[in-house]
Amino acid sequence: MQIEQTLDNLKRKGFKPFYFQDRESAVNFILDLIPKTSSVGFGGSMTVKELALDFRLVAQGNKVYSYDTISPDLKDRLHQLAGSSDWYISSTNALTEGGDFVNIDGTANRISALAYGVKNIVYVLGVNKITADLDSAIDRIRNHACHLNAKRLNKNTPCATSGQCCYCDSEDCICNATLISHHPTRLQENVYAVIINETLGY
Numbered sequence: 001m002q003i004e005q006t007l008d009n010l011k012r013k014g015f016k017p018f019y020f021q022d023r024e025s026a027v028n029f030i031l032d033l034i035p036k037t038s039s040v041g042f043g044g045s046m047t048v049k050e051l052a053l054d055f056r057l058v059a060q061g062n063k064v065y066s067y068d069t070i071s072p073d074l075k076d077r078l079h080q081l082a083g084s085s086d087w088y089i090s091s092t093n094a095l096t097e098g099g100d101f102v103n104i105d106g107t108a109n110r111i112s113a114l115a116y117g118v119k120n121i122v123y124v125l126g127v128n129k130i131t132a133d134l135d136s137a138i139d140r141i142r143n144h145a146c147h148l149n150a151k152r153l154n155k156n157t158p159c160a161t162s163g164q165c166c167y168c169d170s171e172d173c174i175c176n177a178t179l180i181s182h183h184p185t186r187l188q189e190n191v192y193a194v195i196i197n198e199t200l201g202y
Contacts (some may be wrong), residue, residue, distance in 0.1 A: 002097075003195070006130060009099035010193050014183045017193040026196045027051055030122060031060060033192070034087050041082025041118065042066035043110030046152075047091035047125060047201030054089075079109035088118040091125050091201050093145050094137035095193070101181040102137040104146065106174030115179055119189040126200030134180065142167075142175065145202040150174055 003019060010017040020026040030053065034040060040062050042054055054066035065074075065082040074081065082088065090110055094102040101123060105111045114121060131137040142165035150160040155172040159165050165175070184191040 003127070003130075003197075006095070006097045006099065007195075009097065013099045015099065015191050015193050017195065019195045019197070021197045023051055023196050023198055023200070026124065026194050027053060027056060030089070030124065030194060031056060033122070034062065034120075036061045038086035038120075039063040039065070039081075041085035041088045041113060043082070043088070043090040043113065045089075045091040045201060046149075048089060050200055051124065053124070079107070083109060083113040083117050085118060087120040087122065088113045089122045089124065090114060092123050092129055093141040093202075094131050095123075095125060095129050095195075096131055096133055096137050098133065099182075100134060100137070101193075102134065102141065102178070103181075104138075104141050104175050104178045106176050108177040111177060111179035114181065115185060116187065119187065121184075121188060121191045122194060123192065124194040124196070126196050126198045128199040129201070130195075138178075146175055148202045 007017045007019055018029060040057050042048060042065065044067060054064050054069050058064045058069050065078055065085060070078050092101045092103055103111050131140050146165060147159035147163050150157045155174060157170045157172050158168050
């Protein structure tokens with residue numbers, strides 16, 4: 001994998017890519033990037049959880065809407081509040097070397113926010129999420145990330161047991177909607193890709 005080519009492709013497509021050798025440098029960049037007066041929404045992400053980005057933003061004074069920081073009285077409105085924030089931070093299930101972000105959701109709150117409504121997006125990911133093309137991206141998601149998430153969330157799906165996707169019709173399926181982002185959408189002002197030279201998340 002040539003990271004320089006991936007960064008060039010992201011830039012050509014209108015994204016704002018940044019590459020860091022370690023997580024702390026990336027986290028500090030994001031903290032400096034987002035104004036302290038801005039609200040910040042989060043989708044569920046093990047990468048973001050490992051980086052503790054939501055707690056770090058709370059500490060610097062931002063209004064943060066994430067699973068781990070939101071007050072109990074607002075939990076039933078979390079997705080709505082996160083999706084209407086000034087900024088939205090998410091990882092991605094996969095990023096192709098050609099510069100396409102691929103995400104598969106169960107509830108679709110995350111891909112909804114990534115596609116429409118939030119003007120400033122930050123994708124943060126480890127190099128383990130980068131794949132050669134769209135086919136390998138979807139294969140990575142369905143046969144690596146999804147079964148780990150299904151198991152973590154105690155979902156009653158075949159993949160949670162077998163570790164392999166069978167394109168099931170389970171009521172607990174977390175593969176209900178797929179978003180492929182080729183470019184920032186017209187209402188988005190800034191879409192950053194913060195890539196870290198580490199293995200992070202699923």
